[in-house]
Amino acid sequence: MTAPSTYGLSTQARNLQWLLTDLVEEVPGVNSVAVVSSDGLLLLSSDPAGAAASAVGAGGGAGAPKGPRGASADLATIVSGLGSLTTGAASLMDGGAVKQTMVAMEYGSVFVMAISDGSLLGVHATPDCDMSVVAYHMALFVGRAGHVLTPEVRSELRQSMEKTT
DSSP states (O other): OOOOOOTTOOHHHHHHHHHHHHHHHHSTTEEEEEEEOTTSOEEEESOSSSHHHHHHHSSOSSSSOSSOTTTHHHHHHHHHHHHHHHHHHHHHTTOOOOOEEEEEETTEEEEEEEOSTTOEEEEEEOTTSOHHHHHHHHHHHHHHHTTTOOHHHHHHHHHHHHHHO
16 A cells, blocks of 8 residues: 655544555455545545556456556545445435445455545455454444544545645
8 A cells, every 4th residue: 555645734634544544454355445525536545646556457467356447546436436326226215324335246345334424435345354344444434534524624635635646
């Protein structure tokens, strides 16, 4: 994982980046993580600088690919799309707010969890990950990040991500 630069960021933004890094490094089976705003913009990523490099290397090598082809950008798109789709489905079914979505695939899993005001946390994990452990750590992240993810911090994180891409 390539850690984003924290130079010039507020304490809240640095803490969110630390929480995200901790999620990726401490939870077995997690490949990549993205936090997406309600309008689909990438706010935080486990690999902000490596998105282009991942796009080049995704198809090569033995076995299944480790992550989405464009890494952070593709994961953000997937998270935003799944969030929108499940919110629409919940509305049609009078199901209330969507709390978590999980997609299990042959070569991995994608988890999406609501943070606050439409922001979403997305995780791409290996097929053999312990789903309950991943979901538990995602819930911890959401609980810690929800009150910190103010409009000011979201704007700061967006600007920081634009500088790294």
